[in-house]
Amino acid sequence: VPEVKESLLIGVVGLGARGLEAVRRLSTIPGARVAAVCDSDRTRAAAVAAERAAAGAPPNVFSGPEGWRALCAEADLDLVYVTAPWLMHVPVALAAMASGKHVAVEVPAALTVEDCWALVEASRKSSRACVQLENCCYGEIELLAKNLADMGMLGTLVHAEGGYVHRLFGPGCPPDEMWRAEWNMSHRGNQYATHALGPICMMLGIGVSDRLDHLVSLECAPFDFSGFARENGLEPREGMMGDHNTTLIRTVKGRSILLRHDVASIRHRSRGLHLQGTLGVMNDDPFRIAWTSRENGGAEEWLDPEALKLVREAYRHPLWKMYCERARTVDKHGGMDWLMDFRLVTALREGSKPDTDVYDLAEWCSIAELSERSVDMRGSSVSIPDFRST
Numbered sequence: 001v002p003e004v005k006e007s008l009l010i011g012v013v014g015l016g017a018r019g020l021e022a023v024r025r026l027s028t029i030p031g032a033r034v035a036a037v038c039d040s041d042r043t044r045a046a047a048v049a050a051e052r053a054a055a056g057a058p059p060n061v062f063s064g065p066e067g068w069r070a071l072c073a074e075a076d077l078d079l080v081y082v083t084a085p086w087l088m089h090v091p092v093a094l095a096a097m098a099s100g101k102h103v104a105v106e107v108p109a110a111l112t113v114e115d116c117w118a119l120v121e122a123s124r125k126s127s128r129a130c131v132q133l134e135n136c137c138y139g140e141i142e143l144l145a146k147n148l149a150d151m152g153m154l155g156t157l158v159h160a161e162g163g164y165v166h167r168l169f170g171p172g173c174p175p176d177e178m179w180r181a182e183w184n185m186s187h188r189g190n191q192y193a194t195h196a197l198g199p200i201c202m203m204l205g206i207g208v209s210d211r212l213d214h215l216v217s218l219e220c221a222p223f224d225f226s227g228f229a230r231e232n233g234l235e236p237r238e239g240m241m242g243d244h245n246t247t248l249i250r251t252v253k254g255r256s257i258l259l260r261h262d263v264a265s266i267r268h269r270s271r272g273l274h275l276q277g278t279l280g281v282m283n284d285d286p287f288r289i290a291w292t293s294r295e296n297g298g299a300e301e302w303l304d305p306e307a308l309k310l311v312r313e314a315y316r317h318p319l320w321k322m323y324c325e326r327a328r329t330v331d332k333h334g335g336m337d338w339l340m341d342f343r344l345v346t347a348l349r350e351g352s353k354p355d356t357d358v359y360d361l362a363e364w365c366s367i368a369e370l371s372e373r374s375v376d377m378r379g380s381s382v383s384i385p386d387f388r389s390t
């Protein structure tokens, strides 16, 4: 039996909205210890370190724009946890693996196909885990859908839909983070695909029994986003993000996936999961299920609210059953962030394989560049690389 590491020592890079939450959350995970923190902003790094010190667990502190290099070189750390802005993800991940650390990277871990390959190569060469922190894989509804699929309740899965629809950059909508809007000023396509695609890939067995093959992508004009840009001193330009991107993927086995990305339009926030199988269908927004039976032969009616409630309880994912009460108390996203961290820390402490790997990361992240290429070619088909090939 492999020995379980008593404490997994973690260094967190980037202590903004997401990083601060991560430090607080990781501090509640059994066997996890935040041993180092880093932010380019000295005051922010010092404040987070002081908070941990007050809780009796002072971390080493690194700061300045290059502080992450020293954190990655720290001899004692086991895992570097990256919650910095997008363009810092790959440099930090490569430095962490080069000095023998596992690395976990916020979404999107990479934005170009070249960077996806660089992470794959580095993880292979160093034999270190390089995983994406795709919390939506652990959402209650996503895990319920996966459980229904794994138990065969929906039959053979044929089609899935999901999206990131969250108004960050509309007119009259002051930004929290300009670095992200600036990236969107010069990139079309779905630059934030993984919240929808990650869970769908887990449901469809992508990387296990199927693979993403090719995509087409189409985008409307920046009706709302150009208003946001003007209000925030950014000149609208050719090649900036349109308000709504729709990307369609076909898998090698012939299943289809539809992804939406819309961070500008006035709409309620939604991941809009829809999972269609030969025996039934599950919808997240609104939550509905229909499945065929001997009696109805066709699944043309949604289950009534009472039956739906019973199904939701009966098919709740075992992980969610086991940990949701605990997870909900520390997590702004209803428990999925805690569950994601708990699974990762436990796997690394036990020396077992985390739930996702660098190939999943690469496959999901490659959609940013590939969908942009397709949009630029008026929706032409673009092949998705097989990152698992040797």
Ligand SMILES: NC(=O)c1ccc[n+]([C@@H]2O[C@H](COP(=O)([O-])OP(=O)(O)OC[C@H]3O[C@@H](n4cnc5c(N)ncnc54)[C@H](O)[C@@H]3O)[C@@H](O)[C@H]2O)c1
Residues within 6 Å of the ligand: 013, 014, 015, 016, 017, 018, 019, 038, 039, 040, 041, 044, 064, 065, 066, 067, 068, 083, 084, 085, 086, 088, 106, 107, 108, 133, 134, 135, 177
């Ligand atoms: N999974 C989710 O649900 C979710 C939610 C929000 C954000 N995110 C992701 O989390 C990441 C961070 O987003 P955020 O909203 O916390 O951003 P943020 O702007 O609030 O925080 C980023 C932090 O990184 C620091 N930073 C910048 N350059 C640095 C450097 N060179 N070295 C060290 N620190 C540096 C900044 O000072 C800031 O404190 C992004 O990848 C974002 O897409 C994920």
